[in-house]
Amino acid sequence: MKTKFIRRTLAIYRRDKMAIFFSFLALLITLLIYVFFLRDNILLAMPKGIHAKKYVDLWMIAGLISIVGISASLAPFEQRIKDNLDHKQDDFIVNNQMTKWSMSVSYLIAAIIEASLSTLAFIVIAYAYLYVQAKSLLSVKMFVQTIGYAFLLVLFGCLFFACITNLVNSISVFSSLSAIVGALTGFFSGSYIIFGELPSFMQKLVVKWPGYEIAGLIRNIMVKNVAIPSAYKPKLNKGLGILTDAKSAAFVLIIWILILLVLLLVEAVMSNRNSRIKKLERGSGLSNNN
Template identity: 25%
Template sequence: MWAMTKRNLQLYFSNKASVFFSLLGALIAFILYVIFLQKNMQDSFAGTPNLEELLDNWVLGGTLAVTSMTTTWTGISRLVQDKVSHKLEDFLLTDISQLKLYLGYLISSSLIGFIMQLVMLAIMKLYFYWQDGISFGFEHLPQMLLIMLLSSIMGAGFALLVLQFVKTLTTNEALSTIVGTVSGFLVGVYMPIGALPDFAQKVVKLTPAAYVSAAYRQLLIAKDAVNADAKEFLGIGLKLKT
């Protein structure tokens, strides 16, 4: 199991293109915020105290949630590649059980998600410090690390649940494209959840990804930064409505 975990980690990090494309959804969300969304939201929430810090932490929470989805999906995609190349059959001929084999994929993918969230956190915090003069406080770091770990395990588990039934690279690539595209909407980072139509909001609130981003945002944004309606609009506090 640990040998499989090590092998999958080495294969992921040795493929620079794979690493880049697994982060593409998160990078797009970050770039869209910097060049377009930040200014619009500053206009919408003009007069709010510490607005730059609030919005920077808002997009940080959403982008980390996207990272937890897309990178773990890429990590589990190794399972499909091993099926297609018949390596999975060879592994099953050894003394390793199927359970331990799948646990190897799950653990390696979870570690990938955790590590890449740390990378995105460093990139974004350095940018916000350089651009907005916002320093990183370490008081919330233990809680953030816990959310990173849990969200990575959850993302890897979901990807494994789906991809264990996928048998072709074409299907895997199509699903990867879909995940990368919709992830930003599911966590409310391409646009605030409150800006979506009512039906879309209900769908988003039924997905775990929205609550991962909400957990980050509740941790990073002061409780009294905005009122309850603004919190729900921004996806900081989510309420299921019937």
């Protein structure tokens, strides 16, 4: 039944053509905001002696990919909230003998598929832009590595929002959450405000966020072919949040994933317990009526 449920969730997503169109439009707007508004401001702060335009393009696109990888993971959970509000989840439990846990896993798998496709689409669009701007600095290996890191962000994002959306009980709250997520992911990836310009306490907080760590690794693989004078490189890398320590990023990501999995298990146990209590109450009510 899990497979059928996943296919059903994906079919609903594909059927809403306008939602798909606007999701892709949002991806394009994300890129255009950088090109027309953020790019020039960042270029002004760059030191002389490097290929500044190419460097900034590669650095910022890496940050945008990290933003999309996490923010795209939230949208698929809207269907979960709709099903809960329409009491369809109860129907699936009764008629198809699904548990809350199996249903949560099915929503999670569907979300990973949808978010992965959206993120992959953005990566293709972003690399098309970079091909025009910095063709000589791109490679197939870089493209494949970017996809791999982006998938890790999608996996983390889907687990994170699987926990968060369990607490959301209306579409209006979900819409507000979507707006907040868009801003916070840009901030915590070190894209909207450069890492070196953050207060020290915020820097300590941001480095504990997987989105920042993975964004730093994507930035590293994307800018490593840009010629940078050795005198600038350490300070520039630190100020722009370019990371080379994959072990540290993996540690932060694994800790977060373990915490989120535990939270999902606890939520599933509590949900199943509440469902059994409701069934007993309904059964008791029917007996009293008879």
